[in-house]
Amino acid sequence: xxxYIVQRLLSALMVLVGVSILVFLxxxxxxxxxVQIMLGPTAKxxxxxxxxAEFGLDDPLPVQYLRWVSRALQGDLGRSIQLNRPVLPxxxxxxxxxxxxxxxxxxxxFSLGLVLGVVSAxxxxxxxxxxxxxxxxxxxxxxxxxxxxxGIVLFAVNLRWLPASGMYxxxxxxxxxxxFIHLLMPATTLALVPMAVIARFTxxxxxxxxxxxxxxxxxxxxxxxxxxxxxHAFGNTLxxxxxxxxxEAGILLAGAVYVETVFAWPGIGSLMxxxxxxxxxxxVQGGVLVIATSYVLINLVTDLIHAAxxxxxxxx
Amino acid sequence: xxxxxxxxxxxxxxxxxxxxGVVRAxxxxxxxxxxxxxxxxxxxxxxxxxxxxxxxxxxxxxxxVAGEVQxxxxxxxxxxxxxxxxxxxxxxxxxxxxxxxxxxxxxRIGSQIGEALRYHMGLSRRQADGTAVQLLQSVHxxxxxxxIHDYPHQLSxxxxxxxxxxxxxxxxxxxxxxxEPTTALDVTIQAQILNLISETRQRSSAAVLLITHxxxxxxxxxxxxxxxxxxxxxxxxxxxxxxxxxxxxxxIGLLRSTPHGRRRGEPLRPIxxxxxxxxxxxxxxxxxPRCHLVEERCHHQAPALLQLGGGRQARCLLxxxxxxxxxx
Numbered sequence: 001x002x003x004y005i006v007q008r009l010l011s012a013l014m015v016l017v018g019v020s021i022l023v024f025l026x027x028x029x030x031x032x033x034x035v036q037i038m039l040g041p042t043a044k045x046x047x048x049x050x051x052x053a054e055f056g057l058d059d060p061l062p063v064q065y066l067r068w069v070s071r072a073l074q075g076d077l078g079r080s081i082q083l084n085r086p087v088l089p090x091x092x093x094x095x096x097x098x099x100x101x102x103x104x105x106x107x108x109x110f111s112l113g114l115v116l117g118v119v120s121a122x123x124x125x126x127x128x129x130x131x132x133x134x135x136x137x138x139x140x141x142x143x144x145x146x147x148x149x150x151g152i153v154l155f156a157v158n159l160r161w162l163p164a165s166g167m168y169x170x171x172x173x174x175x176x177x178x179x180f181i182h183l184l185m186p187a188t189t190l191a192l193v194p195m196a197v198i199a200r201f202t203x204x205x206x207x208x209x210x211x212x213x214x215x216x217x218x219x220x221x222x223x224x225x226x227x228x229x230x231x232h233a234f235g236n237t238l239x240x241x242x243x244x245x246x247x248e249a250g251i252l253l254a255g256a257v258y259v260e261t262v263f264a265w266p267g268i269g270s271l272m273x274x275x276x277x278x279x280x281x282x283x284v285q286g287g288v289l290v291i292a293t294s295y296v297l298i299n300l301v302t303d304l305i306h307a308a309x310x311x312x313x314x315x316x
Numbered sequence: 317x318x319x320x321x322x323x324x325x326x327x328x329x330x331x332x333x334x335x336x337g338v339v340r341a342x343x344x345x346x347x348x349x350x351x352x353x354x355x356x357x358x359x360x361x362x363x364x365x366x367x368x369x370x371x372x373x374x375x376x377x378x379x380x381v382a383g384e385v386q387x388x389x390x391x392x393x394x395x396x397x398x399x400x401x402x403x404x405x406x407x408x409x410x411x412x413x414x415x416x417x418x419x420x421x422x423x424r425i426g427s428q429i430g431e432a433l434r435y436h437m438g439l440s441r442r443q444a445d446g447t448a449v450q451l452l453q454s455v456h457x458x459x460x461x462x463x464i465h466d467y468p469h470q471l472s473x474x475x476x477x478x479x480x481x482x483x484x485x486x487x488x489x490x491x492x493x494x495x496e497p498t499t500a501l502d503v504t505i506q507a508q509i510l511n512l513i514s515e516t517r518q519r520s521s522a523a524v525l526l527i528t529h530x531x532x533x534x535x536x537x538x539x540x541x542x543x544x545x546x547x548x549x550x551x552x553x554x555x556x557x558x559x560x561x562x563x564x565x566x567x568i569g570l571l572r573s574t575p576h577g578r579r580r581g582e583p584l585r586p587i588x589x590x591x592x593x594x595x596x597x598x599x600x601x602x603x604x605p606r607c608h609l610v611e612e613r614c615h616h617q618a619p620a621l622l623q624l625g626g627g628r629q630a631r632c633l634l635x636x637x638x639x640x641x642x643x644x
Binding site for chain 1: 410
C-alpha cells in the first residue's frame with residue numbers, strides 16, 4: 001500500500017509539472033511583446049532591450065520557466081492587470097467560494113444520486129424505478145444555466161423564498177445561516193446533472209453486482225436481503241463508482257462557471273470569465289493553474305480511496 | 317422400513333418469464349433425499365438441475381407455480397421469507413459452481429465464513445473468526461489462522477472452493493446442495509474437492525444433493541442418482557443398479573455416450589437431436605423425439621414416474637409392463 005501511495009504521488013507530481021509547463025508556454029506563445037505594449041509605439045530599441053533584460057525576458061525559456069515556477073511555489077503568481085493586486089490572494093478568495101459551492105453540490109449529488117440509484121436497482125422495473133429514470137432524464141436534458149434562471153424566477157422573484165444572487169446579503173455581517181440560504185439554489189442547480197448521472201450509473205452497476213454469484217452465496221447463507229444489499233452489494237457498487245465520483249467532483253469544480261455566472265456567485269469561475277473578457281492574463285494563468293492543481297489532487301484522492309477500499313488494487 | 321426422507325419434493329414447477337414467453341425450467345419434479353446420503357442429479361445443460369436447486373432454497377429468479385418442498389416435515393413453499401432466511405445456511409446450505417465469483421471480492425474470507433455463524437448461531441465477530449479457523453482446518457486449507465485475513469483474490473481456485481465448502485458446512489446443515497462444485501476446477505483439484513465433500517458427509521452426516529453432468533463423479537461418490545431431462549426426473553435409483561441396468565431410454569443413451577458406460581471396444585454413441593427448448597410445450601413424453609425406442613403412443617401420452625421396485629423409478633411408458641409385473 002505504501003509503495004502504491006508513493007507511486008501515485010510521484011505521478012501526480014509529474015502531471016503538475018506538465019501543467020505548469022503548459023500554462024507557462026501559453027503566456028509565451030500568445031502574440032505580442034509585453035515590453036513593447038508597456039512602453040508604447042514610440043519606444044526606442046535601446047530602452048526595450050534594457051527593460052527586457054531587467055525583467056529577465058532575454059534569458060533562455062527554461063531559465064525563465066524555472067524562475068516562474070520558483071516564484072509560483074513561493075505564492076507569487078504576478079499582479080492582476082485590471083485589479084492591480086497580487087493574483088494569488090485574489091484567486092484564493094474566489095477559489096474558496098467555488099469550493100464551498102462545489103462541495104455543497106457534491107454532497108447533494110453524491111448522496112441523492114447513490115440513494116436514488118440503489119432504490120431504482122432494488123425496485124428494478126417497478127414504478128419507482130421508472131419515476132427515477134424519468135427524473136434523471138429530465139435533469140440531464142436541461143442545461144444548468146436554464147434551470148438556474150427558472151429557479152431565480154420561481155423561488156426568488158415570485159415566491160421570494162430564496163435570494164437571487166450572491167454569497168451573502170449586500171449589507172450586514174456574514175453568517176453560516178445567510179451562507180446556507182444563498183447556497184441552496186446554486187448548489188442544487190449545480191448538483192442536478194451529476195446527480196442524475198450518478199443515479200443512472202449506480203442503478204446499472206448495482207443491478208450488475210446483484211446478479212453476481214457472491215450475492216446469491218450470501219443469500220444462501222441466510223443473510224437477509226436488505227443486509228446483502230448493504231454488506232455485499234453496495235460496497236462492490238461503490239468501488240466501481242469511485243472513478244465516476246472523482247470525475248464528477250472535477251466536473252463540479254469546472255461546471256461551477258455557468259452557475260456562478262447565473263447566480264453572481266463570487267467564485268473562481270466567474271472571476272475567470274471576467275478576466276478572459278478583459279484579457280487579464282496573469283489571472284487567467286493563475287486560475288488555470290489552481291483549477292488544474294485541484295483536478296490533479298481530486299484524481300489522486302480518488303485513486304487512494306479506490307486502493308483503500310479495494311484490496312485487489314493495492315497489489316497491482 | 318425405510319427412514320423418512322429429509323427432503324421430499326413433489327410436483328415442483330418453476331417458470332421463468334422470458335422474451336419468448338413463459339419458460340418452465342422445472343416441470344413437475346419429484347425427488348426424495350434421505351438423511352446422510354449423497355444423491356447425484358445428472359442431466360444435460362438446461363435440464364433444470366440448477367433451477368431445481370434454487371427453487372428448493374426459494375432463491376430462484378423465476379416463479380415457483382406448483383408443488384411442495386417438504387423439509388423435515390415442513391413445506392418450504394409455505395414459510396415466510398424470514399423463516400426461509402433462518403433456514404438458509406443453517407439447515408440447508410449451498411455450494412456454488414464457480415469459486416472465482418461466489419466469494420465477495422471486498423470481504424476477508426474469515427468474515428465471509430463467519431457470516432452464517434453470526435446470523436444463525438449468534439456468535440460474536442471474534443468467536444466467528446475462531447470457528448472459521450477450525451472450519452478452514454477441517455477443509456485442509458493450510459495456515460488457516462493467517463488465511464482468514466486474506467481476500468479471495470489471494471487464493472487459488474481450489475483454495476477458494478475449500479473456503480466455499482467451509483462456508484457451506486459452517487452451521488452443520490442437514491442438507492448440503494452442491495451445484496457443480498468441481499466444474500470450474502482443474503482435474504487434479506476436482507478429485508481433491510470431491511474427496512473433501514465425501515469426507516465432510518461422513519463427518520457431519522449431512523445429506524448432500526450433488527448436481528453434476530459428470531457421470532464419473534456420480535459413480536464415484538453418490539449413493540443414489542436422479543437423472544433429469546426437460547425439468548423432470550426421468551429415472552432414479554441406487555447408483556450401482558441404475559448404472560448397471562438403466563431403465564429409461566434417456567439414461568441408456570446418456571451412459572452410451574460416455575466412456576464410463578460403454579463396453580470395451582464399443583464406440584461412443586451420442587444421443588441424436590437436441591433437448592427441447594424449455595419454452596416448447598410438449599404433449600406426451602418430452603424425450604420422445606430423440607428416443608430410439610419411441611412408439612406412437614409416446615407422442616400423445618405423458619408418462620408417470622413408475623415404481624419399479626428396489627428403490628428404482630422411471631418415467632417411461634415402455635416400462636409400464638415391468639412396473640406392473642414387479643408389483644403384482
